[in-house]
Amino acid sequence: MNTVLALLLSAAVINVVVSQEDPTESLAGVYDLTPADFDKVVNGGKHALVEFYAPWCGHCKHLTPEYKKLGEAVAKDPKLKNSVVVAKVNADDHKEIGEKFGVRGFPTIKFFGRGKPTTSPEDYQGGRTSEAFLGYLHEKVAADKGFARIGSLDTLARDFLAAADKTGAAAALKTAAEKLDEASRAAGMLYSKFAEKAATKGGEFFKTETARLERLLESGKVGANKAAEISQKLSVLTAFSPDDEEEDEATKEKLSAAEE
Structure with missing residues (x-):
């Protein structure tokens, strides 16, 4: 009985470790932005989905594996890669960026539309899974594809x-x-x-x-x-x-x- 209980506890611990990762970790397909390069990357030329996080935030740690999947999926999709930027900002270290965009809690995710003022991003209100993020980005790209077409x-x-x-x-x-x-x-x-x-x-x-x-x-x-x-x-x-x-x-x- 004790052995079974120990195995169950061990599995639970492993699950928690797997589902929580360091938000400061470098992720494939995801830009780590600072005040020095934020405006160069989020410049209106492409759609941008940006997570504002704090390293100590539990919800941010839970989100990291999903954001990692998102970055990898976008990097493998030529159409999304050419139309979308996925990024994250340590808004605890770089409070000035968070304050600039009205970040009040973590994680906060904002969408910066292509060709629109970067001073007025949309609050992302969708699901916090890689599938939900991808669906949202595909929808934005599809809706915007012909914005200059006549x-x-x-x-x-x-x-x-x-x-x-x-x-x-x-x-x-x-x-x-x-x-x-x-x-x-x-x-x-x-x-x-x-x-x-x-x-x-x-x-x-x-x-x-x-x-x-x-x-x-x-x-x-x-x-x-x-x-x-x-x-x-x-x-x-x-x-x-x-x-x-x-x-x-x-x-x-x-x-x-x-x-x-």
Whole structure:
């Protein structure tokens, strides 16, 4: 009887140890931010999910294994990796960051939307599991994917991809873009610019330009304004992807799986 009890107690202790980890531990796919680099990483160029923790906080210790799974999952998913930053901040050591964003308890998790002011993040109110975090991020990325897209020009972009006369199709895009109202014209002219370059350089331009811009974002060397500009360009470039509809279906399937 004593042996059985000892084994049960041992198993309970092991379970507690496994389910609680040091929040200060470096996690794959998760940035450890300080005042020196916070604004460089959370700059509006990508969506950012940030945990504000204290090393002594029990709830933070329980969250660490799930955050670890989240970082690994994002690192393995090319689409999420190119669209999302997962990070954590020791807000006990760096109180100024916590105070800046109104952190009152631990852990506090905030979402910084791509292209939105980093001074006004959303409070994350969802579940504290890696699956819940992933579902939330997939939803945000899916909703935001075409933020700079314009329906009428999307149609002309598809026409461009199918056209034998690329120069003429690019000219049609430019004419349509010039007729847009002032609020939409900047994004519209990106359609025209990309079509003209593809007409000259060939269809591979869209892939190479997308890769170039994604590398710039991932470098962390661009400021908030430049990051937002790059994100707008990447959004418009998705209109020229022949796999766009297939990607949307794949995203829907991931969201459905996360909800289940």
